[in-house]
Every structure is written in structure tokens, then in C-alpha cells.
Amino acid sequence: MEELVVIGNGMVGHRLVEALRDRDTDRRWHVTVVGEEPRTAYDRVALSSYFDGASAQDLSLGDLSGPAVDVHVSERATAVDRVRRTVTTASGRELPYDRLVLATGSTPFVPPIPGHDLPGCHVYRTIEDLEAITASARGARTGVVVGGGLLGLEAANALRLLGLEAHVVELAPT
Numbered sequence: 329m330e331e332l333v334v335i336g337n338g339m340v341g342h343r344l345v346e347a348l349r350d351r352d353t354d355r356r357w358h359v360t361v362v363g364e365e366p367r368t369a370y371d372r373v374a375l376s377s378y379f380d381g382a383s384a385q386d387l388s389l390g391d392l393s394g395p396a397v398d399v400h401v402s403e404r405a406t407a408v409d410r411v412r413r414t415v416t417t418a419s420g421r422e423l424p425y426d427r428l429v430l431a432t433g434s435t436p437f438v439p440p441i442p443g444h445d446l447p448g449c450h451v452y453r454t455i456e457d458l459e460a461i462t463a464s465a466r467g468a469r470t471g472v473v474v475g476g477g478l479l480g481l482e483a484a485n486a487l488r489l490l491g492l493e494a495h496v497v498e499l500a501p502t
């Protein structure tokens with residue numbers, strides 16, 4: 329059997345493993361998935377529906393764990409050794425691989441505005457971000473979204489659904 333390690337358990341890492349598992353009918357591959365988030369993959373595209381009442385469970389894409397797949401959550405890959413073909417994780421796990429996939433997605437760009445790291449300032453990408461925004465909204469009356477793109481407007485609507493007066497600050501004229 330060959331060992332595939334996938335770093336990242338977002339939508340793409342999940343889809344890859346699902347497709348491989350379906351096609352690998354002669355059981356050539358064993359897969360180990362390492363994801364730093366505290367839960368298995370979920371529908372990030374539908375993240376805003378969390379504020380319309382969808383739960384983390386509703387958004388879940390399902391757990392791929394099984395005889396041919398090990399999934400480790402809350403586990404950040406910290407190093408890859410391409411000579412020894414191993415991945416090291418923050419908890420000290422060392423995972424050997426024959427093939428390695430980096431499905432690590434992206435992180436929100438936070439402009440270097442003074443104060444961006446103060447309490448009550450959040451990005452909008454994970455279920456944990458939404459939980460933190462919900463906690464910050466308790467007792468608040470207004471919220472500001474920096475960035476008026478698609479996600480900014482989704483975030484502004486989320487603030488409205490949380491009962492806040494929402495303001496959007498956008499650089500572009502529209």
C-alpha cells in the first residue's frame with residue numbers, strides 16, 4: 329500500500345480524498361489527512377448560513393475516517409522533509425508519505441491598519457471566526473466591516489442578523 333498525506337482538511341482536501349477513495353477500488357492507497365481546524369471539513373461557501381440558523385453539523389461535509397483514511401483535526405503541519413519524505417506536526421507526530429498534497433487554502437489578508445489586532449476585530453473565514461463575531465456582538469449596537477466585496481457584504485448581513493447596525497467601509501467608489 330502507498331501512503332498519501334494531505335495537509336489541510338478544507339473543501340478541496342476533502343473532495344480530493346473522497347474522489348480518491350471512490351476510484352481506488354484495488355485499495356492501493358492509505359490516506360492520512362492533517363487539518364489544523366478543530367473540526368473536519370465543512371461547506372465554507374455556505375458559511376454565512378450559520379447566521380440564518382445552520383449549525384456546524386449542518387455545514388459539515390462528513391468525516392472521511394475509515395479503514396483507508398485517518399483524519400487528524402486540530403493538528404497543524406509544521407515541517408516537510410522532502411528527503412526523508414515525512415511531515416511533522418505541531419504535536420510532534422511524524423508522518424511518512426509516498427505522495428504529499430498541500431491543500432492548505434488561503435488566509436484572509438488583513439491590511440496593516442493600526443489596531444487591527446484589538447479585541448473585537450475579526451476575520452471572516454472559519455466557524456470559530458463566526459463564533460467569535462457572535463460573542464463580540466453581544467451587548468454591541470453597531471458593527472463595521474472593512475471591505476465591501478462579496479464576503480464583506482455577507483459579513484454586513486451577518487451583523488444585521490445579529491441585531492447590529494452595520495457599516496461597510498470600502499476603498500472603491502462602488
Ligand SMILES: Cc1cc2nc3c(=O)[nH]c(=O)nc-3n(C[C@H](O)[C@H](O)[C@H](O)COP(=O)(O)OP(=O)(O)OC[C@H]3O[C@@H](n4cnc5c(N)ncnc54)[C@H](O)[C@@H]3O)c2cc1C
Nearest residue numbers: 336337338339340363364372373375404405432433434453
Ligand atoms: C464566507 C465565505 C464565503 C465564500 N463563498 C464562496 C462562493 O460563494 N463561491 C466560491 O466559489 N467560493 C466561496 N468562498 C471561497 C471558498 O470557500 C474557498 O475557495 C474554498 O473554501 C477553498 O478551499 P480550500 O480547501 O482550497 O481551502 P480552505 O477552505 O482554506 O481549507 C484549507 C484548510 O487547510 C488548513 N490548513 C492550512 N495550513 C495548514 C497546516 N499547516 N496544517 C494543517 N492544516 C492547515 C486550513 O486551516 C483549512 O482548514 C467563500 C469563502 C468564505 C470564507
